[in-house]
Amino acid sequence: MTPNNDFRTRCVHEGELHDSQHQGSISPLYMGTSYAFNDVPINQYPRYFNTPNQRGLSQKIASLEGAEAGLIFGSGMAAISTALFSHLQAGDHVVFQDDLYGGTRNFIKTEFPKYQISFSFAKDTTVASFEAAIRPNTQGIYIETPSNPTLRIIDLKGIAALAQAHQIWTMIDNTFASPVNQNPIAFGIDVVLHSATKYLGGHSDICAGAVVGSQKTIDRVFSSAKNFGGSLSDATVWLLERSMKTLYLRVQAQNENALQMAHFLDQQSWVERVYYPGLSLHPDHVLAKAQMKGFGGMLSFDLEKGRDAKTFLLALKLIKPTMSLAGIESTALSPRLTSHALLTEEERLAQGITPQLIRFSLGIEAMEDLQADLLQAVEKTNQ
Ligand SMILES: Cc1ncc(COP(=O)(O)O)c(C=O)c1O
Structure with missing residues (x-):
């Protein structure tokens, strides 16, 4: 496999292991925790992130992001926490975006102070607001x-x-876009993180994470990672590699469904506002078009005032009102009641999270079935 192969071909074949014993067409699974010394620089061992299956999958994800190297972790948070800690020490400062994934926000708020690492949030999403938050001891931007x-x-x-x-x-954190829609390294970003639990896995049955970047960056992350020990079992590595063969097809279908659904919702009287970067009225549409290859499978919308988000979600029959996202099945949730429940009401409103807001992860089902489900659910919210 070479970087010249098309993205779709690399989804299927990059990093695959050859079955030299039986000539099977898929990667064999090596569950061993003990290997003979050979030509790899460090002895092969799951916690060293270098078993045959771990190395194969790291290569696939790195290739799809246009990175030199990568590491696979036991969860997105293991990837995020290890990447951050490997780049920080006491006295350092980091600038974060304000509307951060709740788990990451909780991680920095609870863990950073224990190690005398400080942080601030940029006031908004403009580059100028990140610049304004930089201090003499700032080491990075997330x-x-x-x-x-x-x-x-x-x-x-x-x-x-x-x-x-x-x-x-x-x-x-490139989780929401997936490598199909956005490759940040091409724009000069140093480290790309994924909750592979989401689009990379894609079937809501794998918990995993990934870090990719230059070989120098990955060596630095590895030097902490082997101490923290957040590697992924080879059985799950194998399953994730299998799942990623269809990454391109799944995400394309989700992109198409999300765009179509955004236009549909935009025309509904019971919807106050739709948030989707593929809509021309989205405040960042032009920027999204410039740096994304597709607009993604996630959208949010505000129900009109007076319609109860919980009643709406519980009335859905096909779309599952669950916490997960990015699976081939559509799911929806109220950020206020779930993903952002730990924030204060003031913090939520500052991020545009109203009691009526619904976050919608589009799956690959037929559009007419998804629309029919929404319409029957909204009926139940009539007062
Ligand atoms: C954007 C984003 N980043 C990171 C994570 C954390 O990933 P994990 O749950 O795999 O640890 C999540 C999980 O929901 C997420 O949505």
Whole structure:
């Protein structure tokens, strides 16, 4: 496999292991925790992130992001926490985007103070607001774009240029976009993180994470990762590699469903507002078009005032009112009651999270069935 192979071909074949014993067409699974010394620099061992299956999958994800190297973790949070801690020490400061994934926000708020690491949130999603938050001891900038749940877009090139001017690193959580829709390394971002539990896995049955970047960056992350021990079991690595063969097809179908659904919702009298970067009225539509290859499978919308979000969600029959996202099955939730429940009401409203807001993860079902489900559910919210 070479980088010249098309993205779709690399989804299927990059990093695959050859079955030299039986010539089977898929990667064999090596569950061993003990291997003979050979030509790999460090002895092969699951916690060293270098078993045959772990190395194969790392290569696949790195290739799809246009990175030199990568590491696979036991969860998205293991990837995020290890990447951050490997780049920080006491006295350092990091600038984060304000509308951050709740788990990451909770991680930095509870763990950073224990190690004398400080942080601030940029006031909004503009590059200028990240610049305003930089201090003399700032080591890096951490972003998520599209953001959760209002799908704001951050200028990747602008953030990379700002970081280079200040000689600091940049990290992005690219979970919402997936490598199909956005490759931040091409825009100068240093470290790309994924909750592979989401689009990379795609079937709501795998918990995993990934970090990709230059070989130098990955060596640095590895030096902490082997101490923290957040590696992924080979059985799950194998399943994730299998799942990623269909990544391109799944995400394309989800992109198409989300765009169609956004237009549909935009025309409904019971919907107050739709948040989707593929809509021309989205405040960041032009930027999204410039840096994304597709607008993604996530959207949010506000029900009109007076319609209860919980009643609506519980009335859905096909779309599952669950916490997960990015699976081939459509799911929806109220950020106020679930993903952002730990924030204060004031913090939520500052991020546009109203009691009526519904976050919608589009699956690959038929559009007419999804629309019919929404229409029958909204009937139940009539007073
Ligand atoms: C954007 C984003 N980043 C990171 C995570 C954390 O990933 P995990 O649950 O795999 O640890 C999630 C989980 O929902 C997420 O949505």
